[in-house]
Amino acid sequence: MKYCSRCVQPDTRPGIEFDKRGVCGACLYYEEMDKIDxxxxxxxxxxxxxxxxxxxxxxxxxxxxxxxxxxxxxxxxxxxxxxxxxxxxxxxxxxxxxxxxxxxxxxxxxxxxxxxxxxxxxxxxxxxxxxxxxxxxxxxxxxxxxxxxxxxxxxxxxxxxxxxxxxxxxxxxxxxxxxxxxxxxxxxxxxxxxxxxxxxxxxxxxxxxxxxxxxxxxxxxxxxxxxxxxxxxxxxLREWSQVHNAEFSSKYGFRGRPEYFNPSDIGTYSPYFQLDSDLVQLNQMLKYLKFGFGQCTDHACYEVRDGRMTRAQALELVRRYDGKCSIRYIKEFCDYIDITVDEFWKVVDKFVNKDLFKKDKDGKWIPKFEVGVDTADSKKK
Ligand SMILES: [Zn+2]
Incomplete structure (x- = not known):
């Protein structure tokens, strides 16, 4: 796995491009933004x-x-x-x-x-x-x-x-x-x-x-x-950004997650994303097990590019929250499609990227990679 040298985007995102300097396409767009009329x-x-x-x-x-x-x-x-x-x-x-x-x-x-x-x-x-x-x-x-x-x-x-x-x-x-x-x-x-x-x-x-x-x-x-x-x-619109939209919409009565939400339940620190269906939180955890990144990576990347967070701060948050998902969402999903939690994990096991994850002694998938650290054999599955 290889990370963008500016934000914390990994090269395992399907379709992602990096330039010769190791900068990802999204950061390149931010660079372009200053030149746009x-x-x-x-x-x-x-x-x-x-x-x-x-x-x-x-x-x-x-x-x-x-x-x-x-x-x-x-x-x-x-x-x-x-x-x-x-x-x-x-x-x-x-x-x-x-x-x-x-x-x-x-x-x-x-x-x-x-x-x-x-x-x-x-x-x-x-x-x-x-x-x-x-x-x-x-x-x-x-x-x-x-x-x-x-x-x-x-x-x-x-x-x-x-x-x-x-x-x-x-x-x-x-x-x-x-x-x-x-x-x-x-x-x-x-x-x-x-x-x-x-x-x-x-x-x-x-x-x-x-x-x-x-x-x-x-x-x-x-x-x-x-x-x-x-x-x-x-x-x-130059002003379009995650924070701008959240601040703008808050003035019109939009609300994020309640203040007491637990970032480890949803796999990110931000209260403003993906509010309407909990299916998304579960999917982000599955994405993490397939590609080695979840929604905390996405959210922290926005902040680094907007200059509201350093890369080091972003990495810290990603390490802490990426891929986390409350058991409540897993149970809800299993009830919804009518399978057991055991069956759920059996299906997950088949798809987990084994180059990136291994099972610990309790049978839990843990990363082999360190967030923000490039590994030599860096190609996506
Ligand atoms: Zn980047």
Whole structure:
């Protein structure tokens, strides 16, 4: 394993790129940020907003997918109050929604928005989550499809010309596909979860009725041809950052985790991320066992790049919290997909990266690597 020389990003993240100096793609983007002409980007965004108001055949100018988190709260308020758009918010309800997640969604609605809530058939969803857990050790894989698709489906149906998304993961996670970077603001081009023909094929091949996956995909090519636009706000706004969005949204009633949360329960010190479903906390622990990093790494990386934390402080937090997950979440998940905790660990054992982890005498997986220290045989599985 090899770590970025500036932040604490490891080279085991799928798709990550490092330059010759050992700097990761996300840090390189931060370097680029100082050279960007933000005024002209902001003008570009105003033009797009003007275009949406002129073009729309709906009462709404834009559609925004929301979870109630800090980013979506900022997106909704900014689009309405600064860009002067009339947004329709689309909320795709997660499985096992948390109390704080539910509260934040209600808060956002009460700031004065029309909201469409949708939920894909929970029986089918559960079946697919269980299938992906066994097949990839990734219980959230399938849940990401309706999150992306629901907004596009509604925009398409109601003829709302513009879809506003928040963060472009190509930038902030540091995967440096040049073609994607060139189209950095264009969400249609970049990452909105795609058509039934690609990602969803494996489920259909296994006998899932495509009609049951209606809310999981949309015809992106056709929407592009029909003139729909999707944008990432992050691309246009210098001020976009995790802390900015959390502070901004807090003023509008958004809340993070309660003050008494235990970082070791969720595998990170930050109270502002992934609030709406506990499935994510579990998935971060599984990610850690597959790739050697969890969500504390992601959060600490943001802070190092924003200059709010030193690399040494970040490493300390990562050592302490990465990969931790309360037994409560594990039990909840086992109940949800109807397996025992023993069975859960049997499945996990198969997928653990044995180059990175070994079992201690109690049968617990412990890292062979030291966080922040490069190892010679540094290639991903
Ligand atoms: Zn980096």
């Amino acid at each position: 933000w005024n002209s980007r902001r003008k570009e965004l105003d033009e797009i907003a003007k275009w949406a108001k002129k073009t729309t055949k709906s009462v709404y100018d834009c559609a925004i997918g929301i979870s109630g988190g800090k980013d979506s709260t900022f997106q909704a308020i900014f689009s309405r109050d600064t860009l002067g758009l009339r947004p329709l918010l689309v909320n795709c309800e997660p499985e096992n929604i948390t109390e704080v997640g539910r509260r934040n969604i209600e808060n956002l609605k009460n700031l004065g928005f029309d909201v469409i809530s949708m939920r894909p058939n929970p029986v089918i969803m559960k079946k697919l989550v269980k299938r992906d857990f066994y097949k990839y050790l990734n219980p959230i894989k399938i849940t990401e499809y309706p999150l992306g698709a629901s907004t596009a489906i509604i925009a398409n149906a109601l003829k709302i010309p513009l879809i506003i998304q928040g963060e472009n993961p190509t930038f902030t996670l540091g995967t440096s596909n040049l073609e994607l970077r060139k189209h950095g603001g264009d969400a249609m081009f970049n990452n909105m979860k795609p058509t039934v023909s690609s990602g969803l094929k494996e489920y259909i091949d296994e006998g899932i009725d495509p009609k049951d996956l209606f809310l999981y995909g949309y015809d992106r090519e056709k929407m592009i041809k029909d003139g729909f636009k999707g944008v990432f706000l992050q691309y246009y």
